[in-house]
Amino acid sequence: MRFGPEPTHTIAHLSDPHLLADGRLLHAAVDVTDNLRRTLAQVERTGRRIDALVFTGDLTDMGEPEAYAVLRDVVGECAARLGCEVVWVMGNHDERAPYARGLFDVETVDGQPQPPQDRVYDLRGLRVIALDSTVDGYHHGGLDPEQIAWLRNELAQPAEHGSLLALHHPPLVSAVDLMNVIGLDNQDEFAEAIAGTDVRGILAGHLHHSSHGTFAGVPVSVAAASCYSLDGGAPDGRLIGVDGRQGFDLVDVHPHGLVHTHILLGSPSAISGFGVEVEDALAALEPVARREAFSSKSSTWKPPTQ
Numbered sequence: 001m002r003f004g005p006e007p008t009h010t011i012a013h014l015s016d017p018h019l020l021a022d023g024r025l026l027h028a029a030v031d032v033t034d035n036l037r038r039t040l041a042q043v044e045r046t047g048r049r050i051d052a053l054v055f056t057g058d059l060t061d062m063g064e065p066e067a068y069a070v071l072r073d074v075v076g077e078c079a080a081r082l083g084c085e086v087v088w089v090m091g092n093h094d095e096r097a098p099y100a101r102g103l104f105d106v107e108t109v110d111g112q113p114q115p116p117q118d119r120v121y122d123l124r125g126l127r128v129i130a131l132d133s134t135v136d137g138y139h140h141g142g143l144d145p146e147q148i149a150w151l152r153n154e155l156a157q158p159a160e161h162g163s164l165l166a167l168h169h170p171p172l173v174s175a176v177d178l179m180n181v182i183g184l185d186n187q188d189e190f191a192e193a194i195a196g197t198d199v200r201g202i203l204a205g206h207l208h209h210s211s212h213g214t215f216a217g218v219p220v221s222v223a224a225a226s227c228y229s230l231d232g233g234a235p236d237g238r239l240i241g242v243d244g245r246q247g248f249d250l251v252d253v254h255p256h257g258l259v260h261t262h263i264l265l266g267s268p269s270a271i272s273g274f275g276v277e278v279e280d281a282l283a284a285l286e287p288v289a290r291r292e293a294f295s296s297k298s299s300t301w302k303p304p305t306q
Contacts, residue, residue: 001279001283003282003283003290005254007252007253007254007259008124008126008161008253008254008255009051009123009124009126009161009252009253010048010049010050010051010250010251010252010253011050011051011052011053011054011123011128011164011203011250011251011253012043012050012052012053012054012084012248012249012250012251013054013056013203013221013223013248013249013250013251013260014039014040014043014053014054014055014056014223014226014248015055015056015057015058015168015204015205015206015222015223015224015225015226015248016056016057016058016091016205016206016208016223016225016226016227017032017035017036017039017055017058017059017060017071017225017226017227018032018058018059018060018061018093018225018227019032019033019036019059019060019061019067019068019070019071020032020033020060020061020062020064020067021062021064021065021066021067021070022066026061026227026228027228027241029243030227030228030243032061032226032227033070033074035226035227035246035265036071036074036075036226036227037074038265039226039246039247039248039265040053040074040075040078042248042263042265043078043082043248044078044081044082046250046263048250050082050084051084051085051123051124051126052084052085052086052087052121052123052128053075053078053079053082053084053085053086053087054087054089054128054166054203054251055075055086055087055088055089056089056091056166056167056168056203056204056205056206056223057089057090057091057092057093057094057133057134057167057168057205057206058091058092058093058094058168058205058206058225059071059088059091059093059094059099059103060093060094061093061227062093063093063094063095063098063099064098065098065101065102068098068099068101068102068103069102071102071103072102072103085121085123087119087121087128087130087166088103088104088117088130089130089131089132089166089167089168089205090116090117090130090132090133090134090168091134091168091205091206092134092135092138092139092140092141092168092169092182092206094134096108096114096115096116096117096132096134096136097109097110097111097112097114098110099117100114100117113136116131116132116134116144116146116147117130117132118130118131118132118147118150118151120154122159124161125159125160125161126159126160126161126162126163126164126253127154127159127161127162127163127164127198128163128164128165128166129151129154129155129163129164129165129166130166130167131143131147131151131165131166131167132147132167133167133168133169133184134168135185138182139182140169140181140182140183140184140185141167141168141169141182141183141184141185141206142169142184142185142186143184143185143186143189143190144186145189148186148189148190148193151193151194152193155193155194155197155198155199158197158198159198161253162198162199162200163197163198163199163200164199164200164201164202164203164251164253165194165199165201165202165203166202166203166204167184167202167203167204168204168205168206169182169183169184169204169206170183170184170202170204170205170206170207170211170213170220170222171184171187171190171191171202171204171215171216171220172204172211172213172215172220172222173213174207174211175211175232175233175237176207176209176230176231176232176234176237176238176239177237177238177239178237178238178239179206179207179230179239182206187215190215190216191215191216194216194218195216199218200218200219200253200258201218201219201220201221201251201258202215202218202219202220202221203221203223203251204220204221204222204223205222205223205225206222207222207230207232208224208225208227208228208229208230208241209222209224209225209229209230209231209232209245210222210223210224210232210247210249210262211232212260219258221249221251221258221260223247223248223249224245224246224247224248224249224262224264225246226246226247226248226265227246228241228242228243228244228246229241229242229243229244229245229246230242245264246264246265247262247263247264247265248262248263248265249261249262249263250263274303277303277304277305278303278304281303281304282294
C-alpha cells in the first residue's frame, strides 16, 4: 500500500556518465563504467516502476564508438530488467556521427556534418522531447533557429500528460562560475518557444552537481553526474572536481506537479527507520486512525516489534 498518491509516471534522470573505451579511467582516477553500473543498480534497488531512464548528455567523454557500444549494452540490460524505455540526449563531449550510429543505428559518415539529434518520445501520454543543445567544435550550448521552429511545431499540440524537455545545457546560471562560460545561448528564443505550452519541466545535466531553478516559469532540474562531481560549494565558485557525491534523480509526475528526489550513490549506514511490519500495521488502520497514530504528538500508538 502507498500512503501517498501514485504518480502517473516515474523517470530515472541520470546524467554525464562520460564513458571511455577500453575501460580507461577518467582523469586517470575514476572508473566511469563501474560508476554507471552502480548508479543503475541503485535505480533498480528503489523497487519503483520506472517508465524511462533519461540520460541528459555527455554519455561518452570523447565520442568513441566503443564507448557508445558499452553504454548501450550496460543500460540496455538494466532497461530490459525494468521494462522501461531509454531516452538519450547529446552532450558537448558526445559526437553526433558515432552517437547516431551507436545508439540509433543511423548510417553516418565520420567527418560529415550531422543534423541535431532531436527526438520525441511518448511515455503513455507523457511527451519527452530530447533536444540536442550541442554546438559543433565547442563546449557551450545553444539551440539554432531551425531547432526552435521544430520545437514550436512539436509543442503546438498538447500531450495527454504534458511535456518534459531534456537537454544537456541547463538554462540556469551555475554556482560554479566558470561553467557559465560554457552555458546555454539563445535563452530568450528558447523561453519564447515554450511560453504558453504544456511544458511541465526541464531536465538537464552538464553541471556535474544537483541544481534546481526555474526558467520562463518552468521548473528546471539538473541531475548529478554518475562519473564525478563538481563542488557546487567550492570557495569563490571555483571549479573543483571531486570523486564523490555522484547520483541521480527520481522524477515522479503527478497531475498537478513534479517531485524530484535526489539520490546519492552509495549506501550509508542506517541509523533509524521503520520496517515493513510498522508500515503494514499502519496500513491496516482507517485513514483517520492512521493520521492520529502516526501524526499526533500525543499519540499512544505503539508500532509492533520489528
